[in-house]
Amino acid sequence: MAGGGSLGEGREKAKRGKPSKRKKKKRVGFHLDMTPLVDIAFLLLTFFMFTTTMTQPQVMEMFVPPDIKTDVIVKESELYTLRVRGDGKIFYNMAKDEPQVMELKNLKKMSFEENLKQKNRLITVLKIDDNAPYDVVIKVLDELNLAEGDLIPALSKINLKRERRFTIAPLTDKEIEEIKSL
Amino acid sequence: MAKVKMKRTGFVLDMTPLVDIAFLLLTFFMFTAKFKSEAESEQKFQIKRPKASADTSKLPDKNLAIIKIAIDSVTPNDTSYYYEMTNEKDRSIVYASAPGLEDAQRTKMQIKASLVALDGLIRETRISNPATRFAIDADKRVRFKWVSDCMEVMRKNRATAFNLVTDKKQGM
Numbered sequence: 001m002a003g004g005g006s007l008g009e010g011r012e013k014a015k016r017g018k019p020s021k022r023k024k025k026k027r028v029g030f031h032l033d034m035t036p037l038v039d040i041a042f043l044l045l046t047f048f049m050f051t052t053t054m055t056q057p058q059v060m061e062m063f064v065p066p067d068i069k070t071d072v073i074v075k076e077s078e079l080y081t082l083r084v085r086g087d088g089k090i091f092y093n094m095a096k097d098e099p100q101v102m103e104l105k106n107l108k109k110m111s112f113e114e115n116l117k118q119k120n121r122l123i124t125v126l127k128i129d130d131n132a133p134y135d136v137v138i139k140v141l142d143e144l145n146l147a148e149g150d151l152i153p154a155l156s157k158i159n160l161k162r163e164r165r166f167t168i169a170p171l172t173d174k175e176i177e178e179i180k181s182l
Numbered sequence: 183m184a185k186v187k188m189k190r191t192g193f194v195l196d197m198t199p200l201v202d203i204a205f206l207l208l209t210f211f212m213f214t215a216k217f218k219s220e221a222e223s224e225q226k227f228q229i230k231r232p233k234a235s236a237d238t239s240k241l242p243d244k245n246l247a248i249i250k251i252a253i254d255s256v257t258p259n260d261t262s263y264y265y266e267m268t269n270e271k272d273r274s275i276v277y278a279s280a281p282g283l284e285d286a287q288r289t290k291m292q293i294k295a296s297l298v299a300l301d302g303l304i305r306e307t308r309i310s311n312p313a314t315r316f317a318i319d320a321d322k323r324v325r326f327k328w329v330s331d332c333m334e335v336m337r338k339n340r341a342t343a344f345n346l347v348t349d350k351k352q353g354m
Binding site: 048062063133137 | 323
């Protein structure tokens with residue numbers, strides 16, 4: 001603020017153009033009241049802070065075969081079936097084994113181990129009841145995807161490239177019957 | 183002797199650094215703010231998305247067609263499909279030509295559609311712009327039947343690659 005005075009003096013010496021009759025007032029200790037400016041600035045700031053949502057939705061990539069009329073023949077011994085019942089309970093069975101209850105938190109580990117045991121030949125089939133909540137379906141898919149993340153480096157160690165993932169198949173009435181009493 | 187409080191007449195606080203920071207933050211929030219699209223402000227429901235952590239890719243915003251499966255907030259248990267497109271040029275073509283829609287719906291941003299109407303909408307979208315990406319944005323409480331039916335319709339129309347919209351799981 002003290003600089004304001006010296007600046008004015010400097011200008012008087014180096015006059016340009018027409019010399020003005022009016023002597024410029026020295027602006028010593030000049031203050032601008034910034035309060036309303038700050039008020040508005042903070043008002044806008046708070047508005048934008050509260051209205052912005054930082055979390056953007058994410059996506060889960062899905063691919064479905066264009067035509068499911070052609071049958072794909074797979075070995076039953078390489079089939080790992082996961083079933084989601086109408087109430088959201090999950091069951092699993094290897095090949096022709098009896099279905100067993102599966103906890104969601106064990107799914108990632110189980111999927112990882114079974115895939116590693118079969119050395120990349122395992123086919124995971126997901127069979128979901130029509131009444132199953134979508135939330136559970138996404139959770140199952142998410143766990144399987146997380147297992148994939150561990151599988152790719154684990155398989156590349158033994159010189160295998162991950163190719164097979166998992167598929168969604170319709171749940172038949174017979175299969176519903178099998179897990180009904182569990 | 184009692185201390186006499188000094189009178190603070192003409193007390194000035196230098197607000198410059200405060201204003202600097204305030205404006206910095208203000209500009210930051212102004213530029214990052216993303217407002218609701220017209221279609222979103224039209225809708226009468228809110229989607230509770232399921233949470234997932236594996237896939238962290240973001241939803242694209244160009245040439246996107248979103249199928250929303252939502253539970254109505256006014257009458258619960260009333261689930262329906264809603265169709266939305268981000269590309270305005272394609273939207274006007276698709277909405278005008280899709281079969282089985284009421285005339286009042288054609289000018290809207292978001293269309294409440296039955297499964298049959300959805301089939302027509304997806305087909306028209308595929309015809310007018312094959313590069314359109316599809317996404318299913320479903321509420322986590324809906325039954326899987328809704329999603330599988332929708333996936334079936336998309337498969338029929340050769341929209342075989344699509345996205346399921348999720349929210350990020352917190353604290354991972």
